[in-house]
Amino acid sequence: xxxxxxxxxxxxxxxxxxxxxxxxxxxxxxxxxxxxxxxxxxxxxxxxxxxxxxxxxxxxxxxxxxxxxxxxxxxxxxxxxxxxxxxxxxxxxxxxxxxxxxxxxxxxxxxxxxxxxxxxxxxx
Amino acid sequence: xxxxxxxxxxxxxxxxxxxxxxxxxxxxxxxxxxxxxxxxxxxxxxxxxxxxxxxxxxxxxxxxxxxxxxxxxxxxxxxxxxxxxxxxxxxxxxxxxxxxxxxxxxxxxxxxxxxxxxxxxx
Numbered sequence: 001x002x003x004x005x006x007x008x009x010x011x012x013x014x015x016x017x018x019x020x021x022x023x024x025x026x027x028x029x030x031x032x033x034x035x036x037x038x039x040x041x042x043x044x045x046x047x048x049x050x051x052x053x054x055x056x057x058x059x060x061x062x063x064x065x066x067x068x069x070x071x072x073x074x075x076x077x078x079x080x081x082x083x084x085x086x087x088x089x090x091x092x093x094x095x096x097x098x099x100x101x102x103x104x105x106x107x108x109x110x111x112x113x114x115x116x117x118x119x120x121x122x123x124x
Numbered sequence: 125x126x127x128x129x130x131x132x133x134x135x136x137x138x139x140x141x142x143x144x145x146x147x148x149x150x151x152x153x154x155x156x157x158x159x160x161x162x163x164x165x166x167x168x169x170x171x172x173x174x175x176x177x178x179x180x181x182x183x184x185x186x187x188x189x190x191x192x193x194x195x196x197x198x199x200x201x202x203x204x205x206x207x208x209x210x211x212x213x214x215x216x217x218x219x220x221x222x223x224x225x226x227x228x229x230x231x232x233x234x235x236x237x238x239x240x241x242x243x244x245x246x
Contacts, residue, residue, distance in 0.1 A: 015128075023208065030201035037194070037237040044240055047174035057169045066169070070160050077157060080149040086128035087146065096128070114165060121168050 014100040022079050025072040032069050063122045067115050074111055078103045130207065141203055148196045155193040178246035187241050194237045202230045 007020055043050045056062060082099045085092050092099065129146075133139045163172065180186045205226055213219045 026201070026204050027208070030205060033197055033201055034233060037198075037233050037240075041236050041240045043174065043177055043244060050174045050177075054169065054173060063169070066164060070164060073156055073160060077149075077153040080146075081153060083129040084146050084150060087132065117165065118168070121170065124170075 014097065018079055018082070018100055018103065021075060022083075025076040025079075028072045029069065029076060060122050063119070067118050070114060070118065071107075071111050074114075075103075075107055078106055145200060145203060148200045152193070152196050152200060155189065156197065159189075159193060177244070181241075181244050182246065187244075191238060191241050194241065195234065198230065198234055198237070202226060 010016060012019075039053060042053050057066070082103050085099060086096060130142060133142050167176070206223060209219060209222050209226065213222050
């Protein structure tokens with residue numbers, strides 16, 4: 001049985017961290033999806049109930065959570081694409097480390113401006 | 125070791141599940157990131173309300189988009205959790221109990237989400 005500490009001390013390099021992040025972001029997005037299905041279901045109870053609930057999502061702590069969720073989806077999508085590339089084109093294994101870094105660079109380039117834009121909307 | 129993800133199963137249901145994760149993942153890359161771009165960047169929670177949903181759901185296009193995304197995302201997520209249960213819940217009895225509740229819970233949410241999208245009346 002793998003202990004929690006093993007995840008932090010196992011020296012598997014960047015591939016190991018991609019794997020840990022893929023699991024953590026996957027579970028995070030899944031948990032939010034469950035909440036999201038229930039909150040949107042309230043639309044069936046009419047405008048009064050629905051608009052009252054959505055007001056909650058406008059509070060700054062929820063807006064920060066929204067940005068984290070967007071980051072989790074983006075990372076999981078990019079890293080998932082890397083997994084598909086390696087699984088379907090085994091020749092890509094020779095550049096596997098470069099692919100891990102490409103995921104990181106693409107994530108930062110897309111996420112930072114998106115996060116700044118989303119957070120700046122709170123201050124308006 | 126050629127695989128980045130879970131090693132490709134030989135055949136049967138496990139192979140379909142493995143393939144589904146990759147195919148649905150690529151489709152979701154467009155659907156979910158498109159959804160985030162439209163609903164959380166171009167529009168955001170300040171201007172989304174009941175009237176916004178009513179206008180959006182007046183045509184079948186966005187209902188279909190949301191329905192496909194819901195099914196793919198929820199089944200993709202449920203199968204991901206199934207993999208984690210296999211990895212982390214070792215006692216056989218607990219594994220069966222966890223998976224059974226996962227499937228029941230998943231089915232209820234899939235039904236609730238589908239009903240919400242299909243039965244919405246402005």
